[in-house]
Amino acid sequence: MIRKLIIAAVLVPAVWFGTAAMHFPPIFQKMFVGYVLLGLTVFLLLDAPPLPAFTGWKALVVLIGFYAVLSAIYIGGASFLPQYDPTVEKGKIDKIVKPKMETPDARKAKLEEMVKKSEELQAKTATLLAGLEKLAPSVPEGGKPGGGAQAVSAGSGDMIARGMEVYDLHECYNCHKIGGKGSVKKRGPILDNIGNLLTQDDIKKKIFDPTYLYADGFEKEHKKGLMPDKYKELMSDEEVSALAAYLATLKNQAVETPKPVFVKSRVDHGFIVYGYVRDKAGKPIPDLPILAKPLKEGRESHEGKTNKEGYYEIFLHIHNEDSGTKIVVSAKDAKKEITATYNPEDKVTKRQAAVDLVL
Ligand code: HEC
The missing domain is CATH 2.60.130.10 (Aromatic compound dioxygenase)
Known part of the structure; x- marks a missing residue:
């Protein structure tokens, strides 16, 4: 019996540290040690003096009693272990998966609604323009005040409204501020005067490739790649054009939008x-x-x-x-x-x- 105890005393730490060295999780380590102890008990039982033999109905009672005790130990022991409630687990999974599942659908619905709206607006503009044409057929082509040399095409109002929607949809406001609204933490530059600093083309390039230029004073953020470079994959050409058209109208010189510094050319x-x-x-x-x-x-x-x-x-x-x-x-x-x-x-x-x- 002493010999068996000594073997167990050597085996228990050996198994514990051996499994730790093999990076088994603690629960497995405990299990392996448990097996060693179980083996020890079995071997010790073999040394125990034999019980008197039971016969007849006594034997039956002892057998059933033995199973009852064993079952009680198992069931009682198991109830101490953490229990998994499938409804709770399902709830957790739903919480993670649902937003991901819903977003594309919600986005699609939003987009479809926008497309419809913009189509309606376009139809309205067309009728208005036709009316205008009748009233004053000789109106010379001209830009809006402040529009500079850029000719303002028929759909430009729509385009700018659409650009604002794209700005919201892609959550640029998380890092940028326009008209005092948006990012509270000043992650990125205020864009109120960006129209005076960048052309539509440069704005497009910046959105699709944030390394194209950086805002003065934001070198650190630029080096860290704070502005996401995912828009090229996420935005259609139509979206980025509308967004750039909208941003190019922002010409509020009272607000300090940082100068762009171009770092990348072909x-x-x-x-x-x-x-x-x-x-x-x-x-x-x-x-x-x-x-x-x-x-x-x-x-x-x-x-x-x-x-x-x-x-x-x-x-x-x-x-x-x-x-x-x-x-x-x-x-x-x-x-x-x-x-x-x-x-x-x-x-x-x-x-x-x-x-x-x-x-
Ligand atoms: C996670 C934050 C973040 C998001 C989201 C983000 N930006 Fe930026 N953006 C920045 C930072 C930081 C800078 C300044 C550093 C740089 O230029 O790389 C910047 C710079 C810019 C500039 C240059 C400004 C200047 O003064 O030269 C433009 C234009 C711009 N972003 C447009 C956008 C648009 C449009 C979106 C949405 C499609 C957007 N950003 C989304 C962080 C962000």
Whole structure:
């Protein structure tokens, strides 16, 4: 009996730590240890002195009693374990799945309603225009005040209403503010004056490719990729055009919408040098003019400026055939020369080089 106890005393920790090393969940570890203990009990029982033999009806009572005790232990023990209520579990699953299931349907219904509305409006405009045409056939084509050179086409009112709907539908207001409404946490820029800063075309490009430009003062958010780049997949051309048309009408100069900074042009039309300028102690130097000069005839130099973090980015117009061109980057009396090498066939990888300067 002592020997059996010793074996169990060795086995229990061995099984416990062995299963832990194999990354079994704790409940399994406990189960394995339980089996060891069960085995121990069985072996100990084998050592027990034999009971007197039962015969006749006594044997029957003892047998039934034995099963009754065993069943009581099992049922009683099991009721201590966590119980699963299928209705509760179903409720939980529904909670997760339902919103996902409903959204596309709800969206579709919303969209259909919008399309209908816009069709109705279009019909109305057409009749109105026809009426106008009758009244004043010689009205010259003209833009709205403030509309600039852009001709305002017949459906533009609809288009702008539709753009507002797209703005709501895609929840741009989660991060942007227009007319004082929207994002409370200032995740993204206020857009009230965006029409004075970006063309419709640039707005479209920004929505479909957020890396296309960034709002001044939002470099960090831009680097983190805060503005989602999912709209290209989610929006139709019609939607993005309407949205851009709407945003381009926002020209409230009283509100400070940050200037756009263009970072991306077509890959094969440029090369970006970027980096940090710091002093010898490693402190960033802000607001420092910095010049990037390609050492090739006919290729223009460009100037940039470091931001608060001492970071700068300069876009140079050098083309496919210019691979191998040397570029001198300089600020004050610090200077570095690099060679812009890239594969002219590769139209995807960004062409750029990091150049850090120490003053
Ligand atoms: C999760 C937040 C978020 C959402 C949602 C979002 N944006 Fe942005 N957006 C930003 C941030 C942050 C910036 C500034 C950094 C940058 O330009 O990348 C920005 C910048 C912009 C700019 C440039 C503003 C400027 O002053 O140059 C435009 C335009 C814009 N967003 C339009 C939209 C539109 C339209 C939608 C909806 C389809 C949208 N955004 C949805 C976060 C968001």
